[in-house]
Amino acid sequence: MSATPVYTKNAAPPAGPYSQAIKTPTAIYCSGQIPCDPEGNLIEGTIQEKTRQCINNLKAVLEEAGSSLEKVVKVNVFLADMGDFASMNEEYAKWFTHKPARSCVAVKQLPKGFIENPITFITTPLYFISFLISLALVDLRNTARRAHYHGEQNPPRVPSWLHRAIFYQPSRSTTTDRNSSGVSPGQRLKDEAPARKRRVTRGGLDDDYYHSHQRKLLRMEAEEAFEMRRWVMIGLIVISLGLMWMSWKLVSWGLGAVKALLRS
Structure with a gap:
């Protein structure tokens, strides 16, 4: 051929x-x-x-x-x-x-x-870092919500003043239903636990309110973190620009001081 x-x-x-x-x-x-x-x-x-x-x-x-x-x-x-x-x-x-x-x-x-465009090497770490920060904020916020709505005995992992600052109407990843008597689901499960058989699973006791739905809640928290990421990125950019401005001012002040010292 x-x-x-x-x-x-x-x-x-x-x-x-x-x-x-x-x-x-x-x-x-x-x-x-x-x-x-x-x-x-x-x-x-x-x-x-x-x-x-x-x-x-x-x-x-x-x-x-x-x-x-x-x-x-x-x-x-x-x-x-x-x-x-x-x-x-x-x-x-x-x-x-x-x-x-x-x-x-x-x-x-x-x-x-x-x-690949070099800017990708900058934006990719920024996307990843902003997502991790967003996920941490969502987790802290929802931990405080669960402590408030489900009567958990363990205190939230944030100070009381920060708990008040981040607490607002629950979103998808925090269940807030209460029965007609005003008792939270978490408290109701604890009250009913002695009267029913406590079955042990791989995730722990079956009346563990949070961990029984852990996979679904983690997925929802990840979705919320993606939605929050844009604002976190804006915040990181603003903070970075502020730090750069402060560094420039500090360097300018230092150079000015050195020049004044040399002149004297």
Whole structure:
């Protein structure tokens, strides 16, 4: 079977010892494309612009081989950030209207140093830290609520003044139903415990109000933490900017003091 290398100056040049495509009597096998212009320069811009450049390169290679995008049957897409998936699809759908088969995966790095936007290395830890803080705040708040509504004998893990500050109408992850006599579910379970059989499970006693629904409550607390994360991130950014301003003022004051000392 004969195999003919394909090359065109209208597409990005190969970044290594390979051809832009190989043409056989039955198919054309194209090499991968990155967002480079025909001169080999990486383009800057949105993911849509980069996707457009990659497809334009592929289009030029296929036309040089005597084919077209309309005859493509399989596409492999490699993204440096899967967060660009939706935006990439917006541009991709304009070119491949016949919807060929496709695979799309995220990779750590692509040729010529084409990597994920550096801001991601900042925002990803910020997202994670803000979520952990949000989860801790939700847990502290709900611990105080459970102590208030279920008559737990153990004191809350926060000071009384902070308990009053964070206490408000319960949300999804705190059950607050009371019966007609005004007795909380937690207190009612404790009162009824001597009159019924106490069954031991892997999670503990079956009348343990909180831990009997632990998995569901943890999932709800995680959902609340995700909802709270935006405000925590804003708070972290404000605090960071404040600390940077204070540091700048402190450094400026120190430099001024050193200059004054040297002049004297």
